[in-house]
Amino acid sequence: xxxxxxxxxxxxxxxxxxxxxxxxxxxxxxxxxxxxxxxxxxxxxxxxxxxxxxxxxxxxxxxxxxxxxxxxxxxxxxxxxxxxxxxxxxxxxxxxxxxxxxxxxxxxxxxxxxxxxxxxxxxxxxxxxxxxxxxxxxxxxxxxxxxxxxxxxxxxxxxxxxxxxxxxxxxxxxxxxxxxxxxxxxxxxxxxxxxxxxxxxxxxxxxxxxxxxxxxxxxxxxxxxxxxxxxxxxxxxxxxxxxxxxxxxxxxxxxxxxx
Amino acid sequence: xxxxxxxxxxxxxxxxxxxxxxxxxxxxxxxxxxxxxxxxxxxxxxxxxxxxxxxxxxxxxxxxxxxxxxxxxxxxxxxxxxxxxxxxxxxxxxxxxxxxxxxxxxxxxxxxxxxxxxxxxxxxxxxxxxxxxxxxxxxxxxxxxxxxxxxxxxxxxxxxxxxxxxxxxxxxxxxxxxxxxxxxxxxxxxxxxxxxxxxxxxxxxxxxxxxxxxxxxxxxxxxxxxxxxxxxxxxxxxxxxxxxxxxxxxxxxxxxxxxxxxxxxxxxxxxxxxxxxxxxxxxxxxxxxxxxxxxxxxxxxxxxxxxxxxxxxxxxxxxxxxxxxxxxxxxxxxxxxxxxxxxxxxxxxxxxxxxxxxxxxxxxxxxxxxxxxxxxxxxxxxxxxxxxxxxxxxxxxxxxxxxxxxxxxxxxxxxxxxxxxxxxxxxxxxxxxxxxxxx
Ligand SMILES: Cc1cc2nc3c(=O)[nH]c(=O)nc-3n(C[C@H](O)[C@H](O)[C@H](O)COP(=O)(O)OP(=O)(O)OC[C@H]3O[C@@H](n4cnc5c(N)ncnc54)[C@H](O)[C@@H]3O)c2cc1C
Numbered sequence: 001x002x003x004x005x006x007x008x009x010x011x012x013x014x015x016x017x018x019x020x021x022x023x024x025x026x027x028x029x030x031x032x033x034x035x036x037x038x039x040x041x042x043x044x045x046x047x048x049x050x051x052x053x054x055x056x057x058x059x060x061x062x063x064x065x066x067x068x069x070x071x072x073x074x075x076x077x078x079x080x081x082x083x084x085x086x087x088x089x090x091x092x093x094x095x096x097x098x099x100x101x102x103x104x105x106x107x108x109x110x111x112x113x114x115x116x117x118x119x120x121x122x123x124x125x126x127x128x129x130x131x132x133x134x135x136x137x138x139x140x141x142x143x144x145x146x147x148x149x150x151x152x153x154x155x156x157x158x159x160x161x162x163x164x165x166x167x168x169x170x171x172x173x174x175x176x177x178x179x180x181x182x183x184x185x186x187x188x189x190x191x192x193x194x195x196x197x198x199x200x201x202x203x204x205x206x207x208x209x210x211x212x213x214x215x216x217x218x219x220x221x222x223x224x225x226x227x228x229x230x231x232x233x234x235x236x237x238x239x240x241x242x243x244x245x246x247x248x249x250x251x252x253x254x255x256x257x258x259x
Numbered sequence: 260x261x262x263x264x265x266x267x268x269x270x271x272x273x274x275x276x277x278x279x280x281x282x283x284x285x286x287x288x289x290x291x292x293x294x295x296x297x298x299x300x301x302x303x304x305x306x307x308x309x310x311x312x313x314x315x316x317x318x319x320x321x322x323x324x325x326x327x328x329x330x331x332x333x334x335x336x337x338x339x340x341x342x343x344x345x346x347x348x349x350x351x352x353x354x355x356x357x358x359x360x361x362x363x364x365x366x367x368x369x370x371x372x373x374x375x376x377x378x379x380x381x382x383x384x385x386x387x388x389x390x391x392x393x394x395x396x397x398x399x400x401x402x403x404x405x406x407x408x409x410x411x412x413x414x415x416x417x418x419x420x421x422x423x424x425x426x427x428x429x430x431x432x433x434x435x436x437x438x439x440x441x442x443x444x445x446x447x448x449x450x451x452x453x454x455x456x457x458x459x460x461x462x463x464x465x466x467x468x469x470x471x472x473x474x475x476x477x478x479x480x481x482x483x484x485x486x487x488x489x490x491x492x493x494x495x496x497x498x499x500x501x502x503x504x505x506x507x508x509x510x511x512x513x514x515x516x517x518x519x520x521x522x523x524x525x526x527x528x529x530x531x532x533x534x535x536x537x538x539x540x541x542x543x544x545x546x547x548x549x550x551x552x553x554x555x556x557x558x559x560x561x562x563x564x565x566x567x568x569x570x571x572x573x574x575x576x577x578x579x580x581x582x583x584x585x586x587x588x589x590x591x592x593x594x595x596x597x598x599x600x601x602x603x604x605x606x607x608x609x610x611x612x613x614x615x616x617x618x619x620x621x622x623x624x625x626x627x628x629x630x631x632x633x634x635x636x637x638x639x640x641x642x643x644x645x646x647x648x649x650x651x652x653x654x655x656x657x658x659x660x661x662x663x664x665x666x667x668x669x670x671x672x673x674x675x676x677x678x679x680x681x682x683x684x685x686x687x688x689x690x691x692x693x694x695x696x697x698x
Contacts, residue, residue: 016297051298166413167388171291174383 008052
């Protein structure tokens with residue numbers, strides 16, 4: 001199963017779904033089409049939020065679920081409400097901001113709740129196996145990621161435009177039932193999210209600093225006036241250079257975990 | 260023939276459309292209400308006062324639930340020249356208690372509330388959907404007949420026994436159905452409005468009101484060389500300031516509408532009211548101004564036209580009422596559809612009850628009574644000569660010119676009439692017209 005998590009706003013100045021949330025629905029639908037999985041849409045909010053879910057239903061989402069909650073529920077609580085509903089969805093697509101200019105933190109909280117990998121603020125995705133996504137980084141740089149396990153993804157509005165629903169499905173969606181949370185959603189298959197923790201290099205054993213007094217030893221540990229280790233420039237073919245880089249990284253202790 | 264998708268399709272979820280849908284759905288008809296905006300009222304602007312009396316039997320005690328801003332308890336009519344203002348101010352406390360009279364309201368809220376009633380009555384509301392054409396077929400007896408609408412969605416045709424066009428001013432449906440002649444720009448005005456945010460207490464103090472009381476000011480002589488009028492309305496925490504400009508007169512010169520509003524806001528009589536207001540919205544919309552003269556034929560085979568789409572807005576100087584005329588005509592269109600479908604005849608003949616409903620009620624009776632008013636009020640003399648004559652008379656009456664004695668009223672009148680360049684004949688004719696229009 002694939003889920004799209006959206007927030008539908010309904011006050012005087014703002015209304016409906018953000019472009020990012022609409023894009024999340026579209027990406028979930030495309031992902032579903034590429035993988036043959038069922039797509040559900042979930043929202044946390046009051047009855048007025050059903051309007052957003054009906055947009056998703058009209059576009060082809062199979063099931064719409066609303067967890068009833070006040071509209072100003074904070075991000076962590078929204079994520080906590082979403083977590084059990086999307087626990088069986090291997091991939092969860094969210095928009096990276098809502099129509100009321102949210103902080104975009106719900107997907108991050110949700111990933112933490114579900115103990116899953118996250119990739120936030122995506123600007124493109126290719127539905128190959130494994131899923132290949134691109135994130136925007138500072139300074140015009142891009143980060144390309146391969147998503148191998150269950151994940152929470154958030155997308156920018158520019159990633160895709162929500163398809164225009166045909167008239168009949170749009171009409172059917174107006175009277176379709178929005179499931180209140182509590183209704184059992186049958187999981188499509190067994191997925192056991194792996195435990196993913198942030199990467200921490202292991203501690204290295206360093207020789208004790210030499211020095212007669214405590215102050216001297218402290219100086220040795222902290223003094224930056226000592227000449228820094230000079231950088232090394234390698235002039236070699238790619239294979240040889242790579243071997244040298246690995247050797248150095250191993251010497252610094254960075255590759256221990258991977259090994 | 261396969262059964263229709265719906266009994267009634269209503270195009271446009273403005274006040275006319277929602278009222279038509281409420282009537283149809285409450286009578287058990289399968290009713291579809293189509294709206295091009297993301298929600299009802301999202302695209303709608305107006306000056307700001309609704310008169311919902313016509314809802315009394317449709318939504319009993321509407322005043323307890325409608326999303327309204329302030330009850331209008333003060334109605335002022337202001338005549339301005341560059342440096343003068345004469346105001347006739349009427350205050351009525353009874354209008355702040357049931358059954359009330361008029362209220363300021365924000366259209367996105369008001370229209371949504373009405374559309375919610377249509378949905379509660381069983382109508383299907385579909386937004387983000389624009390009607391792009393009429394479906395037509397041949398009926399044996401009545402010839403060409405409207406059988407539904409085409410929308411901009413993929414596979415977007417919907418069939419219905421009756422289509423009610425409530426698509427607002429300059430209705431493309433009425434035009435497509437051939438019910439309108441060529442539109443004449445002379446028949447339209449352009450309404451332009453600024454919404455200025457101000458704290459509630461500041462509005463209360465400046466306009467001399469309390470609690471939920473509000474003010475409606477209609478202004479003449481504030482639009483420079485362009486024929487038109489102005490208005491100021493109080494919402495709860497904002498005021499609406501705008502002008503209504505004769506299209507042909509606006510097009511004939513180069514001043515832009517926002518400059519005209521800016522000038523009006525600088526007038527000594529207006530500036531203290533609007534000072535410090537933060538501009539939160541600027542909008543513009545056409546108004547069908549010419550009343551009876553421009554109205555289309557309102558029924559076709561399988562088709563009814565209501566509200567602004569049928570030019571039913573009453574724009575007659577001190578009255579600017581479109582929403583109540585839209586709600587009224589929408590209701591009558593809905594009732595007529597119910598009656599025609601029950602009788603199994605949705606031809607123009609079968610739908611003729613609509614014309615008599617309009618004719619027998621305020622909808623056309625007010626228009627007939629005030630048929631000369633738009634032309635009179637927007638005419639050059641009312642616009643450019645009378646304001647100076649009237650304020651000039653007031654100035655002379657209140658000026659103390661000692662040691663000269665006070666002049667008599669008749670003398671003031673004669674002298675000021677001449678000074679303003681109004682001929683006696685024209686004045687007589689206009690008084691007669693005014694008496695006939697408003698009398
Ligand atoms: C500046 C200004 C001030 C005014 N002040 C007042 C006032 O103070 N009091 C008053 O009573 N009246 C006022 N009016 C007039 C009033 O706004 C109109 O008479 C009233 O809105 C008419 O209602 P309606 O339902 O006929 O049309 P509208 O309110 O125009 O509604 C038409 C609806 O149809 C939809 N639509 C249009 N085309 C399509 C399509 N092809 N497919 C689907 N949907 C479509 C539109 O989106 C809209 O929701 C004012 C108007 C203006 C411009």
